[in-house]
């Protein structure tokens with residue numbers, strides 16, 4: 001199972017990008033996670049360009065399409081999500097019926113240097129994802145005081161936060177398994193059913 005991770009921060013030393021790297025060390029067996037590398041290259045949304053998507057938008061779209069699940073880590077900017085993340089989600093949302101996020105198991109986590117760990121931004125992200133038709137987990141992981149939460153080598157220094165991330169990753173894997181049930185023929189070996197869009 002493949003998770004595509006997207007950090008809502010463009011900053012080189014982003015705590016949210018660090019959080020996704022920490023999550024990559026906490027994956028359940030059989031799950032791999034790759035981080036989308038180029039949110040900064042996504043141009044401003046322009047409906048006129050939908051017939052010929054910009055290269056970076058098409059790349060992100062293909063990555064979401066190829067992933068079984070999506071994990072977003074968002075900072076909080078003025079109690080909401082960063083414009084660049086919203087912009088990317090707007091691109092991914094059209095045409096709505098063909099959105100690669102539609103029915104995609106998706107989870108949101110977040111880190112901020114404030115006291116609340118980007119909870120409002122996470123709620124906003126879940127709201128936008130639900131509007132797009134993603135299967136959004138009703139969970140959050142709030143990492144407050146993010147500038148104090150990471151060891152120099154990247155691990156979180158709070159085992160409870162690590163456990164919360166483990167739970168979210170497990171819930172994502174379960175949501176994917178529910179979407180792609182494994183058929184077990186009588187007396188035979190388990191085989192995965194074809195991917196269903198619904």
Ligand SMILES: Cc1cc2nc3c(=O)[nH]c(=O)nc-3n(C[C@H](O)[C@H](O)[C@H](O)COP(=O)(O)O)c2cc1C
Pocket residue numbers: 009010011013014015016017075076077078079080111112113114115116117118146
């Ligand atoms: C424009 C701007 C607005 C911000 N607004 C909030 C906010 O509403 N709540 C909060 O907790 N932190 C806020 N912050 C602080 C961010 O949480 C902090 O910069 C965080 O490290 C950003 O995430 P990153 O490290 O992944 O880039 C704001 C930062 C910026 C630059």
